[in-house]
Amino acid sequence: MHKSLLLPLVFLAGCTSHPITSKTLSEAEIADIQSRVEARYPELSTEKTQAVTELVVRALDNMVAIKGGTFMMGEFKIPCEPGSESLCYSDFYRDNDYAHKVTLGDYALSKYETTIKEFDLFRQLRGKKPYENELRQRESRQYLFAPKKPAWTRDWEEPNAYCQWIGQLAQREVSLPTEAQWEFAARNRGKNILYATDNGRIELGRNYTSSDDRSEMNDVGRFPANPLGIYDLSGNATEWVYDWYSETYYRDSPSYEPKGPQEGAGHVIRGGSNIETPDTNTTVNRYHDKDIGFYSKFYGFRCSTW
Template structure:
């Protein structure tokens, strides 16, 4: 009977941690605690809204993306460390609080920050998958129906909002403000026809940007802003600007991304065995043994959300004792 009870508990915990892992995806460990792990997967990129958004299927490897837009506070640290010049509107009282998103940045500024932070700008495809969520086709980050209470747009507030605002409007992956607040630079050059020729696996954008009005090739912007109308909020909306230009700067910001570190098949298998040992120890109420086992699993597969969720459960059980 005891063996049967432990087996049932193992199955129950596996199901529970599978559910919790989705909720915890916004909190990877260590220096990436404010990044969201987006697992490898397929989604529908594009929409029927505009001719440059032709629908097509895309598969992306796993990656991490910032949960929040880059804040003034973080950008100030970057400026102090590198002597990088302040962006436009740095002293605008509507926009300059530490927890508001930095604005007035060019693509070049955003790219420099992400490199300093040990990251990079997300590709356009990575940005859109993070916005569309696990279902892979949400028209808005929260679903398919526009809700003015879930985003900052159309001057309905008159300023940017803190980067952790609108928790009810997060994407299915738990990423904040992917509709409204500030337009966000991504890595890709913009081309009108790229979606019609894009590779299906890990697309990285056009080789060169479209030259609008002979002003120079342009990079992609995503997500709408506090100034922009509701038509810019849908998850496939594409905007653009020259990489060294911060016109529209009052609404130009960004967030960073990084590629997920791969794990060998052997490490995955060993981690799985340690995970099962942890679950069995939990069923026997041997929390110390369970914690040792789950820590071993995390050493072998550090980004595994199921293991992270299990460690959290073990720690909570130990605190109750």
């Protein structure tokens, strides 16, 4: 992971006058990314080459460095009533109840969920037609596909391929975050924080979507970030992570850098979406799914690097 912080730099891609700026990458690093884009996609126009280069640069700029550490992953229990000394489980799900010690090295997690605009460009370069193309043509439904809303997905494979693609063009190790990395960040480096908001609570309309907007996705980053500077870890779109799912994995998990079982019943998803009851979208709640058979606005993702 590239940790140096440099003053903002500008790089003019090709002969275009539109500058590519970066707060974390040098001019030479931006030029190297552009060279890799040109080598991989020699048929692209100057404009499209710049768009891909900008996408990769922005993906790296948006990575939030997280110092590793040790925490107890899983259910940490909460007061049964406000002010009570008695502790209760925070949800009805049992597969997260086995709290277990996990140690992570330093890594970085994207401050934003991947957007429709970013995912569309990636899929276009793979020769894919826009998903829900007929729906996109309806004027009354175009708001669903606003460029800064979370990308729609149907399975784990495409989000995983997107993150790897970013890594290949950046020459970095980029992937979906592991479940442990996701939870460590959502809990502000493993603290007993139930909701990944700016204050650990859900306040509808201020740090979480209002009850009137729950059927829709928001532009990424609309509400305040958590204390690490990461947005939408509770709510907006639920997020695919790297790990295969196993109901019993928490009991079998290695303590250092766990990456999930070798196989499982689909892949883990974390964070919960707006459509779900806000109180259930906790930092410890875990779901899983396979190919859902259609592109859904409720299933998104973000990338990580180390």
